[in-house]
Amino acid sequence: MMKVSVIGTGSWGTALANVLSENGHEVLMWGKTKATIEEINTHHTNEKYLKDIELHAKLAASDVLEDVVHHAEIIIIAVPTKAIRSVMQQINQVINNKKTFIHVSKGIEPHTFKRISEMITEEIDIEYMEGVAVLSGPSHAEELALKHPTTVAVASENETIRQIAQDIFMNEYFRIYTNDDLVGVEIGGALKNIIALAAGITDGLGYGDNAKAALMTRGLAEITRLGTRMGADPMTFLGLAGIGDLIVTCTSVHSRNWKCGNMLGKGLTLEEALSNMGMVVEGVRTTEAANEMADAFGVEMPITQSLYKVLFEGLDVHEGVQNLMNREKTNE
Ligand SMILES: NC(=O)c1ccc[n+]([C@@H]2O[C@H](COP(=O)([O-])OP(=O)(O)OC[C@H]3O[C@@H](n4cnc5c(N)ncnc54)[C@H](O)[C@@H]3O)[C@@H](O)[C@H]2O)c1
């Protein structure tokens, strides 16, 4: 059994930390909210982020980053994409020896187009970096916490790290597949949130299954176009981190991206929808990044580009759908 640190006490960090504790590892979580730390340590719950779940009795948390970073050689990074750089900079201030970072976040940084593993590598001094991996796939925290069968992929350029990640997480309800396509696994997880927002919008508008199937299929086409342009293996998008995550996020009542889109389809503004959520909706910022990337690389991404206009330029959602339907005739 191993010592593992988990950075982030939100839904996904808590669900994964709980799996690791269930698997017998000595897990210490870090979060910045004292009340959540106290709740995990004394009541074994995290009601705001994982309602009605009793956490493993040995799962511990602290708000002292230095203690959590020094606790283990394996560090799971589970904060929203927007917080990655600042959290990694704080870790770099207190890090004392080589660490393996396994991140579980889904996003791309606007303007720089950096993937999360790239941001982590940039922010940690090279002498402290053992390697980096991503864990991604169709996985809602609420279901994993209930021990419902869940499968994800873990990708890294380093085979040993892929195997370590597979070994520490895998159990009878959480199945991990290794994958050597770090770029594809990160891009698939990030871009599916854009399509889930759009699927929420069409559901909110009252359109049916035809519209959603069209979005998912054509959405996968544009994810694959941008992903391969960034160096991903196109086959990755037919796996867990591609179509798998696209299915779960576009069709699940748990999805925050779908829920946010659904509110937009029902007439709420983006600001109103986001303030109703209270949890991270990664697809909004990723739409900004992917829209810029589509322009910069000359990649056709009509769904992303229409959604960008809805989210950031005030385009009416009905008009956004009409624009997509009335595009130039083309072949599949
Ligand atoms: N929730 C899921 O089911 C799920 C599944 C797979 C992947 N993910 C991904 O995991 C990542 C984290 O999502 P989540 O669902 O846990 O989000 P969440 O909204 O449930 O929790 C986010 C956590 O990050 C903390 N945080 C935010 N900014 C911070 C900062 N600057 N410094 C320190 N802590 C900060 C918040 O306090 C909170 O504890 C996202 O990229 C998401 O896409 C989530």
Ligand SMILES: O=P(O)(O)OC[C@H](O)CO
């Ligand atoms: O709730 P969402 O929309 O952030 O999706 C969570 C996970 O990424 C699903 O795999």
